[in-house]
Amino acid sequence: MKRIYEGKTKDVYELEDGTLKLIFKDDVTGEDGVFDPGANQVGLTMEGAGQSALKMTAFFFEKLAERQINTHYINADLAENALYVKKAAMFGNGLEFICRYRAVGSFYRRYGAYCKEGQPLDGYVEVTIKDDERGDPLITKDALVMLDILTETEYETLHRLTKEISDIVKAELATKGLELYDIKLEFGRNPETGDIMLIDEISGGNMRVYDVNGNYLEPLELEKRFLP
Numbered sequence: 001m002k003r004i005y006e007g008k009t010k011d012v013y014e015l016e017d018g019t020l021k022l023i024f025k026d027d028v029t030g031e032d033g034v035f036d037p038g039a040n041q042v043g044l045t046m047e048g049a050g051q052s053a054l055k056m057t058a059f060f061f062e063k064l065a066e067r068q069i070n071t072h073y074i075n076a077d078l079a080e081n082a083l084y085v086k087k088a089a090m091f092g093n094g095l096e097f098i099c100r101y102r103a104v105g106s107f108y109r110r111y112g113a114y115c116k117e118g119q120p121l122d123g124y125v126e127v128t129i130k131d132d133e134r135g136d137p138l139i140t141k142d143a144l145v146m147l148d149i150l151t152e153t154e155y156e157t158l159h160r161l162t163k164e165i166s167d168i169v170k171a172e173l174a175t176k177g178l179e180l181y182d183i184k185l186e187f188g189r190n191p192e193t194g195d196i197m198l199i200d201e202i203s204g205g206n207m208r209v210y211d212v213n214g215n216y217l218e219p220l221e222l223e224k225r226f227l228p
Contacts, residue, residue: 024054046220095187102182
């Protein structure tokens with residue numbers, strides 16, 4: 001087993017059989033000690049955050065498997081904080097698909113002259129390029145196609161999957177009286193079949209969730225409130 005990537009919140013190891021082992025860390029994204037799922041740098045460390053993210057990820061990936069939605073998920077080992085996954089080929093150097101149900105975070109900072117903070121959005125999907133140096137800039141469908149990062153068909157498929165998966169997550173959270181405001185997803189291709197599949201994680205670290213009283217739930221609190 002060799003480490004092939006050291007990430008902000010996970011380290012990636014390649015196993016002898018060609019699959020990958022993701023080790024979840026207690027580091028979370030943010031700035032000045034404040035958690036922010038939209039940030040592109042580690043902002044603080046929360047003890048137990050790694051295992052909390054792993055539990056949430058395993059729960060949601062198994063739910064998606066029940067819906068026959070392709071993911072890279074194989075299984076999880078809570079004792080090792082490890083997620084075992086299939087390899088995936090990235091689109092370009094990596095894309096993030098964000099589904100927004102409320103005007104918060106960077107959406108509100110950009111468009112605050114035209115909306116109120118927390119204003120409902122109808123599952124609005126936007127795409128950013130994974131590029132820490134340039135601050136993960138937004139990119140349009142036309143630019144993705146012109147730059148040969150995606151085909152038009154791939155874009156439409158990924159847009160549909162983002163909405164479908166996000167709606168599933170939103171509905172599951174609603175069963176516990178929790179509301180999903182936004183979520184960030186990543187996709188890749190199965191290098192053997194070419195099929196598009198959801199990759200990375202689905203946890204409190206890549207979503208904003210609020211309770212019925214309008215209180216924001218940080219990742220550890222979200223996992224405690226959501227999972228038994």
